[in-house]
Amino acid sequence: MTARTGVSLATDRPEPDALGRVEPGGGPPPVVISAAGLVKRFGQTEALRGIDFSLARGEIVAVMGPSGSGKSTLLHCMAGILAPDAGTVTFEGRQIERLSEGERTRLRRTAFGFVFQFGQLVPELSALENVALPLLLNNVKRSVAEAAAAVWFPRLSLEGMERRRPGDMSGGQAQRVAVARALVTEPAVVFADEPTGSLDTIAGEQVMELLTAAAAEQNTSVLLVTHEARVAAYAQREIVVRDGRVSGAAR
Numbered sequence: 001m002t003a004r005t006g007v008s009l010a011t012d013r014p015e016p017d018a019l020g021r022v023e024p025g026g027g028p029p030p031v032v033i034s035a036a037g038l039v040k041r042f043g044q045t046e047a048l049r050g051i052d053f054s055l056a057r058g059e060i061v062a063v064m065g066p067s068g069s070g071k072s073t074l075l076h077c078m079a080g081i082l083a084p085d086a087g088t089v090t091f092e093g094r095q096i097e098r099l100s101e102g103e104r105t106r107l108r109r110t111a112f113g114f115v116f117q118f119g120q121l122v123p124e125l126s127a128l129e130n131v132a133l134p135l136l137l138n139n140v141k142r143s144v145a146e147a148a149a150a151v152w153f154p155r156l157s158l159e160g161m162e163r164r165r166p167g168d169m170s171g172g173q174a175q176r177v178a179v180a181r182a183l184v185t186e187p188a189v190v191f192a193d194e195p196t197g198s199l200d201t202i203a204g205e206q207v208m209e210l211l212t213a214a215a216a217e218q219n220t221s222v223l224l225v226t227h228e229a230r231v232a233a234y235a236q237r238e239i240v241v242r243d244g245r246v247s248g249a250a251r
């Protein structure tokens with residue numbers, strides 16, 4: 001149990017640090033998050049019909065499959081945003097549906113990062129403040145949070161744009177800011193739902209290069225939903241979801 005988060009992320013692993021990180025103990029990459037028998041219904045629609053899936057630490061997995069097959073639902077259940085009707089999601093040895101809502105919120109803030117199709121940056125905040133925001137929500141001092149956020153801008157190829165608002169940036173620039181915001185807490189897992197879906201090829205490649213390089217550097221795992229084969233090619237492994245089931249591993 002940490003004083004900052006109040007969430008004990010594991011019992012048989014080292015204590016998480018101030019940002020909820022746990023160092024891997026060596027050997028083969030351990031499973032960081034897994035789903036077992038995941039079922040999710042929306043009324044009569046069975047969006048997930050029994051999904052088993054694991055993500056190893058540092059692994060990047062692409063989730064492909066037709067529209068409406070359950071990709072976003074899978075991602076939301078694994079991230080603890082949606083509660084499954086049956087089955088379990090285990091993060092670092094703990095079943096997230098057994099956590100209280102408060103503990104799940106803390107987990108999302110400290111251990112998970114999110115990138116969506118449309119960056120969902122806060123329009124009133126500058127690019128720098130948007131990147132710093134997850135740290136501020138974790139009670140990191142503003143000066144420290146903004147200094148940590150500022151480090152990202154050269155890497156985003158956005159030097160000098162720290163004070164710009166998202167509405168005054170291109171879609172690709174704003175999406176790179178969203179990637180930095182997802183990674184600034186050095187989360188264990190980034191959930192990315194069509195992060196390049198609104199971008200052209202070049203801007204999409206820049207986003208994917210940034211996301212995959214930064215994730216590799218931090219040993220962050222990435223669950224990447226995409227329709228595009230060239231985006232999935234950045235992953236080490238692909239799964240295909242059809243009718244709420246994992247229908248195959250493309251590679």
Ligand SMILES: Nc1ncnc2c1ncn2[C@@H]1O[C@H](COP(=O)(O)OP(=O)(O)OP(=O)(O)O)[C@@H](O)[C@H]1O
Nearest residue numbers: 042045046047065066067068069070071072073074
């Ligand atoms: N909040 C909801 N209420 C009702 N039905 C929903 C809801 N969210 C998803 N669904 C249904 O669940 C099924 C799976 O949806 P989901 O969004 O997971 O698909 P997806 O694979 O992400 O599709 P896309 O590629 O179009 O984003 C679909 O039939 C969808 O209509």
Ligand SMILES: [Mg+2]
Nearest residue numbers: 071072073193
């Ligand atoms: Mg979707």
